[in-house]
Amino acid sequence: MDNQYIGGEYVAIKALDNNVQIIGLTRGDGTKPHHTESINKNEVLLVQFTENISAMKIRGKAIVLTKYGQLICGDEQ
Amino acid sequence: MDNQYIGGEYVAIKALDNNVQIIGLTRGDGTKPHHTESINKNEVLLVQFTENISAMKIRGKAIVLTKYGQLICGDEQ
Amino acid sequence: MDNQYIGGEYVAIKALDNNVQIIGLTRGDGTKPHHTESINKNEVLLVQFTENISAMKIRGKAIVLTKYGQLICGDEQ
Amino acid sequence: MDNQYIGGEYVAIKALDNNVQIIGLTRGDGTKPHHTESINKNEVLLVQFTENISAMKIRGKAIVLTKYGQLICGDEQ
Amino acid sequence: MDNQYIGGEYVAIKALDNNVQIIGLTRGDGTKPHHTESINKNEVLLVQFTENISAMKIRGKAIVLTKYGQLICGDEQ
Amino acid sequence: MDNQYIGGEYVAIKALDNNVQIIGLTRGDGTKPHHTESINKNEVLLVQFTENISAMKIRGKAIVLTKYGQLICGDEQ
Amino acid sequence: MDNQYIGGEYVAIKALDNNVQIIGLTRGDGTKPHHTESINKNEVLLVQFTENISAMKIRGKAIVLTKYGQLICGDEQ
Amino acid sequence: MDNQYIGGEYVAIKALDNNVQIIGLTRGDGTKPHHTESINKNEVLLVQFTENISAMKIRGKAIVLTKYGQLICGDEQ
Amino acid sequence: MDNQYIGGEYVAIKALDNNVQIIGLTRGDGTKPHHTESINKNEVLLVQFTENISAMKIRGKAIVLTKYGQLICGDEQ
Amino acid sequence: MDNQYIGGEYVAIKALDNNVQIIGLTRGDGTKPHHTESINKNEVLLVQFTENISAMKIRGKAIVLTKYGQLICGDEQ
Amino acid sequence: MDNQYIGGEYVAIKALDNNVQIIGLTRGDGTKPHHTESINKNEVLLVQFTENISAMKIRGKAIVLTKYGQLICGDEQ
Amino acid sequence: MDNQYIGGEYVAIKALDNNVQIIGLTRGDGTKPHHTESINKNEVLLVQFTENISAMKIRGKAIVLTKYGQLICGDEQ
Numbered sequence: 031m032d033n034q035y036i037g038g039e040y041v042a043i044k045a046l047d048n049n050v051q052i053i054g055l056t057r058g059d060g061t062k063p064h065h066t067e068s069i070n071k072n073e074v075l076l077v078q079f080t081e082n083i084s085a086m087k088i089r090g091k092a093i094v095l096t097k098y099g100q101l102i103c104g105d106e107q
Numbered sequence: 108m109d110n111q112y113i114g115g116e117y118v119a120i121k122a123l124d125n126n127v128q129i130i131g132l133t134r135g136d137g138t139k140p141h142h143t144e145s146i147n148k149n150e151v152l153l154v155q156f157t158e159n160i161s162a163m164k165i166r167g168k169a170i171v172l173t174k175y176g177q178l179i180c181g182d183e184q
Numbered sequence: 185m186d187n188q189y190i191g192g193e194y195v196a197i198k199a200l201d202n203n204v205q206i207i208g209l210t211r212g213d214g215t216k217p218h219h220t221e222s223i224n225k226n227e228v229l230l231v232q233f234t235e236n237i238s239a240m241k242i243r244g245k246a247i248v249l250t251k252y253g254q255l256i257c258g259d260e261q
Numbered sequence: 262m263d264n265q266y267i268g269g270e271y272v273a274i275k276a277l278d279n280n281v282q283i284i285g286l287t288r289g290d291g292t293k294p295h296h297t298e299s300i301n302k303n304e305v306l307l308v309q310f311t312e313n314i315s316a317m318k319i320r321g322k323a324i325v326l327t328k329y330g331q332l333i334c335g336d337e338q
Numbered sequence: 339m340d341n342q343y344i345g346g347e348y349v350a351i352k353a354l355d356n357n358v359q360i361i362g363l364t365r366g367d368g369t370k371p372h373h374t375e376s377i378n379k380n381e382v383l384l385v386q387f388t389e390n391i392s393a394m395k396i397r398g399k400a401i402v403l404t405k406y407g408q409l410i411c412g413d414e415q
Numbered sequence: 416m417d418n419q420y421i422g423g424e425y426v427a428i429k430a431l432d433n434n435v436q437i438i439g440l441t442r443g444d445g446t447k448p449h450h451t452e453s454i455n456k457n458e459v460l461l462v463q464f465t466e467n468i469s470a471m472k473i474r475g476k477a478i479v480l481t482k483y484g485q486l487i488c489g490d491e492q
Numbered sequence: 493m494d495n496q497y498i499g500g501e502y503v504a505i506k507a508l509d510n511n512v513q514i515i516g517l518t519r520g521d522g523t524k525p526h527h528t529e530s531i532n533k534n535e536v537l538l539v540q541f542t543e544n545i546s547a548m549k550i551r552g553k554a555i556v557l558t559k560y561g562q563l564i565c566g567d568e569q
Numbered sequence: 570m571d572n573q574y575i576g577g578e579y580v581a582i583k584a585l586d587n588n589v590q591i592i593g594l595t596r597g598d599g600t601k602p603h604h605t606e607s608i609n610k611n612e613v614l615l616v617q618f619t620e621n622i623s624a625m626k627i628r629g630k631a632i633v634l635t636k637y638g639q640l641i642c643g644d645e646q
Numbered sequence: 647m648d649n650q651y652i653g654g655e656y657v658a659i660k661a662l663d664n665n666v667q668i669i670g671l672t673r674g675d676g677t678k679p680h681h682t683e684s685i686n687k688n689e690v691l692l693v694q695f696t697e698n699i700s701a702m703k704i705r706g707k708a709i710v711l712t713k714y715g716q717l718i719c720g721d722e723q
Numbered sequence: 724m725d726n727q728y729i730g731g732e733y734v735a736i737k738a739l740d741n742n743v744q745i746i747g748l749t750r751g752d753g754t755k756p757h758h759t760e761s762i763n764k765n766e767v768l769l770v771q772f773t774e775n776i777s778a779m780k781i782r783g784k785a786i787v788l789t790k791y792g793q794l795i796c797g798d799e800q
Numbered sequence: 801m802d803n804q805y806i807g808g809e810y811v812a813i814k815a816l817d818n819n820v821q822i823i824g825l826t827r828g829d830g831t832k833p834h835h836t837e838s839i840n841k842n843e844v845l846l847v848q849f850t851e852n853i854s855a856m857k858i859r860g861k862a863i864v865l866t867k868y869g870q871l872i873c874g875d876e877q
Numbered sequence: 878m879d880n881q882y883i884g885g886e887y888v889a890i891k892a893l894d895n896n897v898q899i900i901g902l903t904r905g906d907g908t909k910p911h912h913t914e915s916i917n918k919n920e921v922l923l924v925q926f927t928e929n930i931s932a933m934k935i936r937g938k939a940i941v942l943t944k945y946g947q948l949i950c951g952d953e954q
Binding site for chain 11: 653654655657671673674675676677695700701702703704705708710712714715717718719720721722723
């Protein structure tokens with residue numbers, strides 16, 4: 031395993047409701063769900079893009095901090 | 108697989124309506140749809156340019172955060 | 185395929201009318217159309233310069249976000 | 262072991278209650294809990310992304326300092 | 339073909355009249371026209387310096403966005 | 416030993432009470448305490464992430480200076 | 493040919509009169525004219541330093557945008 | 570010996586009392602005191618992290634200048 | 647010839663009188679005139695340091711733009 | 724000898740009294756005085772960290788300019 | 801000869817009197833005059849540090865632009 | 878000789894009196910005077926750290942420009 035893997039961008043997600051889902055989608059020829067992590071109200075998930083994941087779908091009420099600013103997921107902004 | 112793949116730029120998309128479509132278009136000699144991801148109202152998608160995808164088409168009402176600013180997709184700005 | 189391909193600059197284009205065309209022109213000895221992508225009113229296209237494309241022509245009403253600022257295509261600015 | 266491992270991003274977490282849990286999730290093909298660290302009220306944890314950990318879930322009341330700003334975990338913000 | 343080709347600087351050109359011409363001039367021992375692209379009123383061209391092109395001549399009314407600022411081509415500024 | 420080891424991030428900790436503990440947690444497959452350093456009231460510890468340590472737990476009253484700001488450990492902020 | 497050639501600095505020149513001349517002078521042991529490009533009133537030339545050209549002489553009325561600011565050529569400033 | 574050793578971060582310490590102690594703690598598998606330097610009132614010590622030292626403990630009254638700001642050691646701040 | 651030659655610093659010179667001379671002085675063991683370029687009133691010369699030239703002497707009335715600011719040559723400032 | 728040695732950080736010290744001593748302490752397994760330089764009132768010493776020196780102790784009245792600010796040595800600040 | 805030679809720092813000197821002398825001093829084991837360039841009143845010299853020159857002495861009235869600011873040579877400031 | 882030698886930091890010194898001495902001290906195992914350069918009133922010396930010199934002592938009245946600010950040598954500040 032190569033050590034530069036650890037340098038991928040990360041985002042920070044705070045659930046505003048129970049069962050917020052962060053679905054990692056696979057990098058590469060096909061794009062399919064790789065792993066779903068769920069967090070409950072007020073939990074925080076910090077998550078990187080990795081060798082395996084080049085996209086993330088977020089479902090449910092959450093604050094999402096990205097390098098281009100903040101988005102409110104699951105609700106009108 | 109090379110570890111620098113993970114450093115591609117990403118954008119953040121928040122759907123403002125159901126069934127917003129993010130269509131990845133292939134890099135390379137031909138340019139054709141590679142994968143379509145759809146997100147529903149208020150869901151968020153974070154998505155990188157990858158080895159396979161050098162363009163993305165977005166259909167439906169959405170906020171798109173890019174490094175050059177924000178665009179409203181699917182509606183007058 | 186080399187992994188640094190993914191680091192090309194991208195621009196963001198929002199169509200303000202139907203059938204906005206983004207025509208990729210080939211890099212290299214000859215310069216000819218490589219691929220034409222069209223987007224309809226209010227759709228967004230995010231598109232990189234690639235190994236194959238060193239120029240893009242945009243036709244139709246659109247907002248174009250580049251690293252040197254915004255241009256309105258297809259209309260008086 | 263490669264020396265660039267030490268350059269991973271870190272975050273800073275201060276517990277606001279007892280038994281705040283920081284659950285490291287594994288990098289790679291599968292994503293499963295790797296290690297859970299718990300800190301009590303007013304303790305601080307500084308923790309990096311590593312070769313083994315590409316995501317962290319935080320449960321319980323805590324201040325989380327990230328490079329995109331501060332989040333309050335376990336409570337309304 | 340080397341993958342760093344894609345990192346060349348680009349400029350953005352918006353035609354203010356029909357038949358604006360962007361003439362790429364060849365890099366290397368001789369300097370001669372390599373390719374002429376023409377764009378019509380309100381069309382936009384985004385174009386990189388490449389392995390083959392180290393100069394561009396622009397004829398006709400156009401806005402030219404460069405990293406040192408904006409120039410109006412084909413008209414008094 | 417490789418000379419780039421010395422470039423790891425460091426944090427600065429000032430004890431506000433006796434017996435503040437800084438517990439280094441091991442990098443790698445397992446995560447367990449590696450070393451505990453304790454400092455007394457008003458002593459300062461400057462400490463890097465290293466090849467062996469990818470997380471640090473701090474117990475007791477202390478000021479912690481990190482690159483994302485200051486935290487008060489062991490007390491309400 | 494090496495792909496880093498394309499990274500040379502460029503300048504932007506707008507002719508304010510007909511027959512503005514941009515004379516590329518050769519890099520290397522001798523320094524002699526390599527190529528003369530002429531542009532007419534209101535035309536724009538974007539031109540890089542290259543493997544072959546390490547100096548440019550500009551004759552005639554023109555605006556010259558450089559990384560150290562703007563110069564008016566062919567006229568009192 | 571490798572020449573990049575000299576690039577380690579340094580901190581600046583000014584003693585405010587006699588016999589301020591700066592205790593270098595060893596990098597690597599074990600963490601134990603490597604060297605203790607003491608400075609008297611108003612003396613200054615500039616000291617780098619090195620191949621051998623990944624942590625420093627400071628005892629006694631002193632001003633400590635770090636890249637994240639200033640700490641007063643050995644006294645209330 | 648190596649392609650990094652093209653990255654040398656350049657300066658911009660505008661003649662304020664006829665026959666302004668820019669004398670390139672040779673790099674290396676000896677330092678002697680390598681080439682003299684002369685420009686007439688209101689002409690502009692853009693000129694790089696190169697493999698052959700490590701100093702330039704400017705004679706006559708001219709504006710010289712450098713990265714440390716502007717100098718008026720050939721006249722009181 | 725490797726040429727990157729010359730890139731070590733330097734500090735600037737101005738003596739405010741006679742016989743200010745700058746004691747270089749050795750890098751490596753042991754830490755012992757390597758060289759003592761003394762400067763008299765109003766003399767200035769500019770001194771780098773080197774392959775041999777990873778710490779410097781300063782005794783006597785002096786101004787010390789470091790990258791984290793200025794310290795007055797040998798006197799109340 | 802290596803192409804990175806051309807990247808040395810340069811300074812800009814404007815003579816305020818006749819016969820201002822810029823004396824290059826040799827790099828390496830000995831330090832002796834390498835070359836003396838003289839410029840007359842209002843002439844400008846742009847000059848790099850090179851493989852052969854690691855110091856420059858300037859005699860006579862002149863403005864010297866360096867990266868740390870401007871000095872007036874040969875006269876009270 | 879390696880071409881990166883030329884990238885060492887430089888400082889700028891202006892003598893405010895006759896016979897200001899800049900004494901280069903040797904890099905390496907021993908530290909002894911390598912070369913003394915003297916400048917007279919109002920002369921300027923620009924001088925780099927080199928492969929041979931890792932410290933400089935300045936004696937006499939002078940302005941010293943460093944990257945951390947200006948010092949007056951040989952006189953009260």
